[in-house]
Amino acid sequence: MLINLLTQLLATLPGHVYWKDLEGRYLGCNQKFVEILGLNSPQDIIGKTDFDFLSYEKAKLIQENDLQVITAKQELSFEEEGIGQQGDPAFYLTHKAPLYDEKDHIVGILGVTVNITVRKEAEKQLKFAKEKAELANKAKSDFLAVVSHELRTPLTAIIGLAEMLKAPSFSAEKKLEFTNHLINSSQHLLGIVNDILDFAQLEENKFQLIPCAFNLQELIKRVIGMLYTQAMQKGLSLSLLHYPSNLPKHLKADVKALSQILINLIGNAIKFTNTGSIDLIVQLHSTTPKHAAIQIIVADTGIGIPANKLDKIFERFEQVNQPQTRTVGGTGLGLAVTKKLVEMMGGTINVESVFSRGTRFTVNLLLEIA
Numbered sequence: 001m002l003i004n005l006l007t008q009l010l011a012t013l014p015g016h017v018y019w020k021d022l023e024g025r026y027l028g029c030n031q032k033f034v035e036i037l038g039l040n041s042p043q044d045i046i047g048k049t050d051f052d053f054l055s056y057e058k059a060k061l062i063q064e065n066d067l068q069v070i071t072a073k074q075e076l077s078f079e080e081e082g083i084g085q086q087g088d089p090a091f092y093l094t095h096k097a098p099l100y101d102e103k104d105h106i107v108g109i110l111g112v113t114v115n116i117t118v119r120k121e122a123e124k125q126l127k128f129a130k131e132k133a134e135l136a137n138k139a140k141s142d143f144l145a146v147v148s149h150e151l152r153t154p155l156t157a158i159i160g161l162a163e164m165l166k167a168p169s170f171s172a173e174k175k176l177e178f179t180n181h182l183i184n185s186s187q188h189l190l191g192i193v194n195d196i197l198d199f200a201q202l203e204e205n206k207f208q209l210i211p212c213a214f215n216l217q218e219l220i221k222r223v224i225g226m227l228y229t230q231a232m233q234k235g236l237s238l239s240l241l242h243y244p245s246n247l248p249k250h251l252k253a254d255v256k257a258l259s260q261i262l263i264n265l266i267g268n269a270i271k272f273t274n275t276g277s278i279d280l281i282v283q284l285h286s287t288t289p290k291h292a293a294i295q296i297i298v299a300d301t302g303i304g305i306p307a308n309k310l311d312k313i314f315e316r317f318e319q320v321n322q323p324q325t326r327t328v329g330g331t332g333l334g335l336a337v338t339k340k341l342v343e344m345m346g347g348t349i350n351v352e353s354v355f356s357r358g359t360r361f362t363v364n365l366l367l368e369i370a
């Protein structure tokens, strides 16, 4: 009865059970243990050591563990990586204890190994979810810190300028100057609010692309028109340098998203260029009866971006720490929004730059021909 109970217990335990003599020779094990070794019956293992089944390094490691248990006369528990029954990666929890005879002499070791892969996976997923939540939380705090700082600067300027306009002591010429500063600060504020709203909308996946037929050349000219005064005020030339004559006249895309991409890239080019030009170049890569693969390049002769910062600038809140970035302000959201929009349109965006010589952003899009 007792033997039967023990046999059933060994077979039912949810792990591998084995016991060995002082030389590491197996004295017995349960059926689950032989199965993991690819054998049929516990009889196949008796008298053999781990060196008969495993690699030398692995068997040596097990031998050292066993010896530790025997010499210290102490139980030992550890987790280890291994291979599952289907040859897949698995995690095991092993517990080893000294094996005593009736006279209390150590005659070997008794081991139990349990597959804990499911638990480990759950732990990994939990850790991943926790890290993700922490990152999201940090991003939110960073966002609030940047936003409040960026909003406060132009707002303070606007209030100060409005106060000065009220004062009777200033000349008409001075008042005109204040009015121009007031308009600039308000536009700057509007730009920031737009960045924030776009970003928030994209983050919540609320932004839906609505493709419609449009003329790309006209759209580019319209955007240039919007930003022309801004470039002129800095003495910069802003022009569409090249537009392929064979580019299909009507394409299909979300016009608002495409305009936003261009406004962000040209706006940055103006912001970070002190002398020279901002050129737009459109190239037709290839066409099929239904699609046109195009490239829109925005190239400036501005302050450039250091090579080690190039892969960072598309990340949210990333601003290259240059004196000009600090003085012109910004949220560090424009390029994150731009990249997301380009990707939503199925395209790619990349940047090349030579520090203090200029920067070139290239947007690759495959657009439907309307």
Ligand code: ADP
Pocket (backbone or CB within 6 Å): 268, 269, 272, 300, 302, 303, 304, 305, 313, 318, 319, 320, 321, 325, 329, 330, 331, 332, 333, 334, 335, 336, 359
């Ligand atoms: P910001 O609101 O700071 O302009 P962006 O996401 O649009 O945020 O740009 C991120 C950073 O990339 C900028 O702060 C600037 O350091 C750098 N950058 C973007 N465009 C240019 C450019 N054309 N020339 C030089 N640096 C640029």
